[in-house]
Amino acid sequence: MAEIQEKGGGGKKKGPKKNSTKIDMTPMVDLAFLLLTFFMLTTTFSKPNVMQISMPVPPETEEEQPPLKASNALTVILGPNNKVFYYDGLVREGEALPELITTDYSDKGIRKHLRERNTNPKLFVMIKPLKEARYKNMVDILDEMSITNTGAYALIKDFTPDEKKFIKEKTGIDVVAAGTGAAAPAAAAPTEAPAQ
């Protein structure tokens, strides 16, 4: 295959044979490009980005936490259908109820309010996903925190009974916090075809 091709036929010519020293490189080049294509297509260059999350370590003992001042508090509730509710201050019995505002994850929505509140360095944002919220909403709101440089925030599971009542009154949504109650049947009957 790879030998140098000699001129066939009955050599009537005398003298030294003039063999061509050229090799047909076409198959080799074909192979080289085939490999090149293969490796180019299979290689993974970009590694995915990650967000680093540090959850507050749950206190070992039931020690008294310093109470959060209402003026420093902002509660963000992740609701269904990509809606987000927020209110300034706290819901406490015997106090005036704050205003509950419904907005979305766009830059004119929750981000605008976060920027306004962000002037207070002691601001603490409580993020409370409802059961209906999507994971995208959680990432979006955590992303908003880094976009607006809000340092103090926490993902919180629990709603106080007062808070539940307050949200139910204002929005008509039955408050079930994400990750509480009975476990959703995790793909007990997956309707889709198996992945791949």
Place this chain on the structure above:
Amino acid sequence: MPKVKPHRTKPSLDMTPMVDLAFLLVTFFMLTTKFSPEEVVVVDTPTSISEVKQPESDLITISVDKSKRVFIAIDGQNAKRTALEAMRVKYAQPKYSPEQIKDFVLMTSFGMPMNRLGQFLAESSESRKATQQPGIPLDSLDNQLGDWILNARLANPNVKAAIKGDNDADASTMQRIIQALQDKKVNRFYLVTDMENKPI
């Protein structure tokens, strides 16, 4: 008028520089390539402005697809082997054969409850691909995900956790996973996201 002589020689092109370049690229790709692992689960991750890259190794990746199935992938073959053995003892499963263990170590991510894992590993790789994996249970009664996290951490203390969730996965499953991580004293973890441009 002079006669126009037709060219006798074949039109030929010196391909040497092109071939040189081709081989250079082949070498480059051969050396840098890292085959993308076969994914058993399709996850469309949300976007974020974070620029932190995912660490190369020592990672437990917990994937959640849009039908809320939970899969786990553990880096490091030795860690995987140790974790599997510990899980087998904990869930009182019959001993796995060396082939089953080898298959397990070579798998990327899996979503099988312990009582079906042995049988799943005994299958051929084609039938494994066709099997619909139900996901790892993580409710409070049967928290196998937590045990996997614990055993993976015991097998490799440097391991870090990453959650790779689908856009349409629900917040409940995520909160449960975060809770499972926190129960095992993992309070720092990563959320895998795609890149997004930073707004001004």
